[in-house]
Amino acid sequence: MVNKFFYYIIVAGFIIVLILGGIIFYQKNNHDLRVIFLDVGQGDAILIEQGSNQMLIDGGRNGKTLLEKLGKYIPFWDRQIEIMVATHPDQDHIGGLIDTLENYKVNAIIKTEAESESRTFKALDELIREENADNIEAEKGVKIKFPAGAEGEIIYPFSSEAAALGESNAGSVVLKLTFGENNFLFTGDLPSEKELILIRDSLALNSRVIKVAHHGSKYSTSEEFLEAVKPEDAIISVGKNNQYGHPALEVIERILKHGIKIFRTDEMGDIIYECKNQNSKCKIEFN
Numbered sequence: 001m002v003n004k005f006f007y008y009i010i011v012a013g014f015i016i017v018l019i020l021g022g023i024i025f026y027q028k029n030n031h032d033l034r035v036i037f038l039d040v041g042q043g044d045a046i047l048i049e050q051g052s053n054q055m056l057i058d059g060g061r062n063g064k065t066l067l068e069k070l071g072k073y074i075p076f077w078d079r080q081i082e083i084m085v086a087t088h089p090d091q092d093h094i095g096g097l098i099d100t101l102e103n104y105k106v107n108a109i110i111k112t113e114a115e116s117e118s119r120t121f122k123a124l125d126e127l128i129r130e131e132n133a134d135n136i137e138a139e140k141g142v143k144i145k146f147p148a149g150a151e152g153e154i155i156y157p158f159s160s161e162a163a164a165l166g167e168s169n170a171g172s173v174v175l176k177l178t179f180g181e182n183n184f185l186f187t188g189d190l191p192s193e194k195e196l197i198l199i200r201d202s203l204a205l206n207s208r209v210i211k212v213a214h215h216g217s218k219y220s221t222s223e224e225f226l227e228a229v230k231p232e233d234a235i236i237s238v239g240k241n242n243q244y245g246h247p248a249l250e251v252i253e254r255i256l257k258h259g260i261k262i263f264r265t266d267e268m269g270d271i272i273y274e275c276k277n278q279n280s281k282c283k284i285e286f287n
């Protein structure tokens, strides 16, 4: 009787290992791309996943909120985030990154030389030093290749040191992600005067999806920029009833006037683009 009991336990264990192995194998070889604008309240956090490769752009304000969100989309056996990008050192972009560094192994960190006097920035800076991750200076021309075909490219700032001069939003990292005919433009909190510089510099702004800069502040997302990017969808990452009055009504009107659809994290929750292959349009879902 006892022998039979152990026999069943061993068989059950073997089946569980097989199933888990199958799931892990499937996840590693899955070439679908997912771009998820996480609803982290007032702030930005975007998770990009292809197979078992993840890139996290910003982390919102709060570590606990971000970890809960990451746990929903990254399988529990995958404790590694390949690339972390900090667009600029404001609290609503880097606050959540500290807990992420403490709970995941992060292989590479992309950020500019911009600094802040905040306790959060100092704590993050110290953790980054301890993490033993590759430190990559965020500046124009840096490319991030996903093994299964997606590619990210930094188009701003022009140099990492230049981003450290002046006001922090103005040094925001701007990154374009391309997966076949689908492209996404992530703009941090970039203000309008820098948008104009980008228009003069880059021919490749055209993107299907834009992450509206600075949570829809009226000091970003100029007419000229919308005309250069020509997005179909505009994502506004913003907290409900936030104290800053984001997003500005005039920005919403400006976007709608161009026939662009608006999706807001405070209304839709997490906004997910599921991209099956390079030749078809990503599908949008909400969670």
Ligand SMILES: [Zn+2]
Pocket (backbone or CB within 6 Å): 043, 044, 090, 092, 093, 189, 214, 215
């Ligand atoms: Zn912000």
